[in-house]
Amino acid sequence: MRFDEATYDVLVAGYGPVGQILTSLLARDGHRIAVAERWPDLYPRPRAAHFDHEIHRTLDRLGVTAALGDDVVEMRSYDWRGADGELILEIKADTLAASGHVIGHLFYQPTLERTLHARLREAEQVDLFQGWELVALEQEPDYVTATLERTRQLGEGRLERTGEQRVVRARYVVGADGANSRVRTLAGIGEDDLGFAVHWLVADVGFDDPATAERLFAKLGDSTQWCDPRRPHMSARVGKHHRRWEFMLLPGERPEDFADADAVWRMLAPWLEPGEARLERHVVYQFSSRLAETMRERRILLAGDAAHVMPPFIGQGLCSGIRDAANLSWKLDLVLKGTSPDTILDSITEERYGQNRRTIEVSLRMGQVSCTLDPEAAAERDRAFRSGQAPPPEPMPGLSGGIRHDDPLAGSLGVQGLIEHDGRQGLADSVLGNGFCLITRAEPHLSTTDRETVAAFGIRTLALGHSTVDLDGRLTGWLVESGVDAVLVRPDFYVFGSVRRIEDLSALLADLRQQLVVSEDS
Ligand SMILES: Cc1cc2nc3c(=O)[nH]c(=O)nc-3n(C[C@H](O)[C@H](O)[C@H](O)COP(=O)(O)OP(=O)(O)OC[C@H]3O[C@@H](n4cnc5c(N)ncnc54)[C@H](O)[C@@H]3O)c2cc1C
Numbered sequence: 001m002r003f004d005e006a007t008y009d010v011l012v013a014g015y016g017p018v019g020q021i022l023t024s025l026l027a028r029d030g031h032r033i034a035v036a037e038r039w040p041d042l043y044p045r046p047r048a049a050h051f052d053h054e055i056h057r058t059l060d061r062l063g064v065t066a067a068l069g070d071d072v073v074e075m076r077s078y079d080w081r082g083a084d085g086e087l088i089l090e091i092k093a094d095t096l097a098a099s100g101h102v103i104g105h106l107f108y109q110p111t112l113e114r115t116l117h118a119r120l121r122e123a124e125q126v127d128l129f130q131g132w133e134l135v136a137l138e139q140e141p142d143y144v145t146a147t148l149e150r151t152r153q154l155g156e157g158r159l160e161r162t163g164e165q166r167v168v169r170a171r172y173v174v175g176a177d178g179a180n181s182r183v184r185t186l187a188g189i190g191e192d193d194l195g196f197a198v199h200w201l202v203a204d205v206g207f208d209d210p211a212t213a214e215r216l217f218a219k220l221g222d223s224t225q226w227c228d229p230r231r232p233h234m235s236a237r238v239g240k241h242h243r244r245w246e247f248m249l250l251p252g253e254r255p256e257d258f259a260d261a262d263a264v265w266r267m268l269a270p271w272l273e274p275g276e277a278r279l280e281r282h283v284v285y286q287f288s289s290r291l292a293e294t295m296r297e298r299r300i301l302l303a304g305d306a307a308h309v310m311p312p313f314i315g316q317g318l319c320s321g322i323r324d325a326a327n328l329s330w331k332l333d334l335v336l337k338g339t340s341p342d343t344i345l346d347s348i349t350e351e352r353y354g355q356n357r358r359t360i361e362v363s364l365r366m367g368q369v370s371c372t373l374d375p376e377a378a379a380e381r382d383r384a385f386r387s388g389q390a391p392p393p394e395p396m397p398g399l400s401g402g403i404r405h406d407d408p409l410a411g412s413l414g415v416q417g418l419i420e421h422d423g424r425q426g427l428a429d430s431v432l433g434n435g436f437c438l439i440t441r442a443e444p445h446l447s448t449t450d451r452e453t454v455a456a457f458g459i460r461t462l463a464l465g466h467s468t469v470d471l472d473g474r475l476t477g478w479l480v481e482s483g484v485d486a487v488l489v490r491p492d493f494y495v496f497g498s499v500r501r502i503e504d505l506s507a508l509l510a511d512l513r514q515q516l517v518v519s520e521d522s
């Protein structure tokens with residue numbers, strides 16, 4: 001057995017998109033990371049197809065969105081069609097959302113993973129152990145010992161363990177190892193099952209001829225849900241060169257009924273013939289809804305599907321995992337640097353469990369309405385939607401607890417706008433980079449203690465109309481509408497807190513210090 005003497009700051013188990021993004025965020029902050037992934041290579045097929053405006057900000061911070069090129073497009077529309085195939089609901093999605101990007105984006109996941117991998121492979125502070133499966137974990141008071149075992153690929157979709165082992169030590173381990181997380185099991189963390197389990201056939205096609213793709217996309221729209229009680233199904237473009245179809249399996253149908261490509265082409269026949277596109281893969285998934293009871297067991301943390309799985313009706317599974325990564329990374333950064341005690345890591349469950357649970361519930365409600373197999377319920381839904389009684393889209397939940405001040409804006413998602421600051425113009429994130437951000441409508445007068453807090457947490461200040469020009473008026477509009485003079489935004493874009501009068505800023509900063517730093521008397 002090999003023993004890696006170095007103690008890493010974090011071992012990330014699982015190199016799917018959430019593991020990759022978490023590793024990228026932690027490495028960017030200068031931490032030493034080991035990654036264990038049981039497969040020798042990246043998984044070459046897409047699962048997620050949609051990410052939202054908030055996730056766009058995280059991807060921007062890693063500088064990868066632009067690198068996706070044609071493999072990401074803005075989602076302009078999301079249509080629902082009723083039992084007769086006619087439009088019952090048209091959701092225009094091309095408006096600017098809080099984060100300074102349009103609401104949704106449709107992307108080709110393998111390009112995102114390849115882009116992140118190309119950077120991580122070159123990152124000096126990251127050791128990638130691909131082809132190594134995490135098989136055991138031991139928690140010690142100051143670190144965790146993980147045993148990895150080398151794997152050998154036997155064929156597509158099959159691996160075996162070789163018996164060769166190595167031991168890796170890290171201050172923290174994050175299980176980003178997917179829905180059947182070994183880390184979760186080894187840490188003894190149970191799951192809450194929210195009771196949804198339905199099989200869907202997923203088929204991804206690629207187009208060699210851009211004209212064929214554009215013709216079809218123009219006809220079908222960016223994303224369409226057929227709420228047909230005879231067989232609910234949906235289709236969405238996946239960047240510029242791919243499209244996805246998903247079909248619900250009906251009672252009595254079995255996954256093996258759709259194992260061969262001919263069966264899938266029969267399902268695609270209303271839109272496509274075999275010569276027009278490549279069937280890149282087809283697979284039957286069981287969509288389910290589960291949540292880990294906690295995301296922290298001492299030095300072991302969970303992120304992504306390891307912590308929550310949900311049906312993809314609102315395209316939020318991966319988005320939720322990326323939110324976990326954004327949440328975990330800034331807290332781990334403060335703990336690893338010694339600025340904060342590791343008790344702040346308890347807030348990960350406090351904040352993310354509730355948010356994930358509400359996201360799953362929204363997804364389940366959407367699924368119930370769009371996927372009913374009852375023709376009468378479907379007819380009633382179609383009538384109601386046509387007469388304008390469709391329920392409005394449910395907003396994504398904010399943070400109801402955790403590290404936040406006690407005020408009405410705290411826990412909501414921060415707004416991003418175009419600014420000019422220090423001679424640079426652009427969206428605030430690209431001008432400022434990563435970290436806490438204090439946005440004020442007046443020049444703040446900081447006491448010595450305030451300045452120490454600002455320095456300790458690397459808080460950047462945007463004094464609108466003073467040090468900062470608010471180019472599109474969005475930040476000023478946000479503060480004015482909220483009736484506040486100042487708002488403090490966390491590195492994961494959620495509002496820590498706000499004050500109505502700039503004179504109360506010291507109290508807000510004192511609360512941040514109190515929540516994130518061990519008190520001097522303890
Ligand atoms: C059909 C479908 C459509 C979807 N659409 C969307 C969408 O539009 N938008 C959205 O946000 N989400 C969507 N999702 C959900 C999304 O795909 C998942 O939430 C996301 O892929 C989870 O990423 P992850 O990194 O947490 O887990 P995974 O992608 O499962 O990665 C986990 C990794 O851990 C590795 N691993 C497992 N065990 C070990 C071990 N013991 N040792 C080492 N490595 C290990 C695995 O090999 C794998 O590489 C969809 C899902 C499906 C199935």
